[in-house]
Amino acid sequence: MKYRRFGRTAWQVSEVGYGMWGMAGxxxxxxxxxMEALQRAVDLGCNFFDTAWxxxxxxxxxxxxxxxxxxPSKRLYTATKVPPKNLRWPSRREYTLDDCFPxxxxxxxxxxxxxxxGLDSFDLMQLHVWEDQWLKDDRWCRxxxxxxxxxxxxxxxxxxxxxxxxxxxxxVRSGLVDAVQVIYNIFDQTAEDELFPTCRERDVAVxxxxxxxxxxxTGHLTLQSRWPEGDWRATYFVPGNLxxxxxxxxxxxxxxxxxxTLPEMALRFILGHPxxxxxxxxxxxxxxxxxxxxxxxxxxxxxxxxxELHRHRWDRTPTDWSQ
Numbered sequence: 001m002k003y004r005r006f007g008r009t010a011w012q013v014s015e016v017g018y019g020m021w022g023m024a025g026x027x028x029x030x031x032x033x034x035m036e037a038l039q040r041a042v043d044l045g046c047n048f049f050d051t052a053w054x055x056x057x058x059x060x061x062x063x064x065x066x067x068x069x070x071x072p073s074k075r076l077y078t079a080t081k082v083p084p085k086n087l088r089w090p091s092r093r094e095y096t097l098d099d100c101f102p103x104x105x106x107x108x109x110x111x112x113x114x115x116x117x118g119l120d121s122f123d124l125m126q127l128h129v130w131e132d133q134w135l136k137d138d139r140w141c142r143x144x145x146x147x148x149x150x151x152x153x154x155x156x157x158x159x160x161x162x163x164x165x166x167x168x169x170x171x172v173r174s175g176l177v178d179a180v181q182v183i184y185n186i187f188d189q190t191a192e193d194e195l196f197p198t199c200r201e202r203d204v205a206v207x208x209x210x211x212x213x214x215x216x217x218t219g220h221l222t223l224q225s226r227w228p229e230g231d232w233r234a235t236y237f238v239p240g241n242l243x244x245x246x247x248x249x250x251x252x253x254x255x256x257x258x259x260x261t262l263p264e265m266a267l268r269f270i271l272g273h274p275x276x277x278x279x280x281x282x283x284x285x286x287x288x289x290x291x292x293x294x295x296x297x298x299x300x301x302x303x304x305x306x307x308e309l310h311r312h313r314w315d316r317t318p319t320d321w322s323q
Contacts, residue, residue, distance in 0.1 A: 077123045124154070165195045
C-alpha cells in the first residue's frame, strides 16, 4: 500500500481507503463478510475508513468502532458524516442551513455517531450534503470548530453533491474546511476543472468517492441488471440511466489493455491525479479488498492511456433520480 498526505492535516493515509456504505445500506450485504473484508483491508495496509450516520442509521459506524477496537496497535483514520436534518440527498438550492445543518442538529449527530462507534473522537467529521451559499451563515463552521476544540473531531470536511463539483469550490477557497469528498472517476471528471486546482492551492485533502460509478466500471452491469427491493441502486439505475451507462461502458471496454481489468484501470485512473488523497471504494468481500489494494501496488497508468480515458468524460447534471 502507498500512502499520501491528507492535505494540511499532514496525516499519511492509504491511497486506497474504504467506503463503508454498501455494508450497511444495501440489501445483499452480509455482516460477517463485511467485518472479514474490513480486517483484511487493515492487514493489507488500509488505514482510512469513511462511513456516515445514514449508512444503516449508525450500523456502519458501529462496525467501524468494532474494527478500531480490534486493532489497538494500528493507527486507523476514522471519518463519518452528519446527515442533513431534512434527510434529503442531495441538497437543493432552496434549502437553508436551518433545513440541513442547524447547530443543535450538528451537535446531536456528532454525539450520536460517537456513541454508535463507541469512540471518543472522529478524525474527520463531514457534512453529508453541501451548498456553497451556506458560507454566508457561519454557524455551521463555528459549531464544528467548537466540537474540534472539545476534542470530539480532529478535522472538518464537506461532501459535495453528485455532479456538482463546482458547488464546494468557494468553501474550499474560504479555508474553513480540511477535506472535501467528491465523485471522481473515468466518467465523472468535472472535479478536475475547478475543485482540484483549488484544493491543491489551499492544501485541502480530496476524498474521491464512487470510483466505479456505482458499479458500472466493474464491467458487470447489463441491461438485464436488477437489484433487491429497497436497494438504492434500483432507484438510481432507472431504465434510461441503465441503458446510457451500459452503452458508455461498452465503448470503454476495448480501451482496457491486455493484462489489466476494467476495475483496476478505473482505480489507477483516479490515483493518477495528484490532488487525490485517497479513494474510497466499497468493498464487501475480502477478495474485493485484495483486488483494489493491488491498484496501489501497480502504480500510475501510462500517459497515453490516461489521455485516452480523458476522452470518455461524461458530463451530467442532477435529476430526480441522481441522489
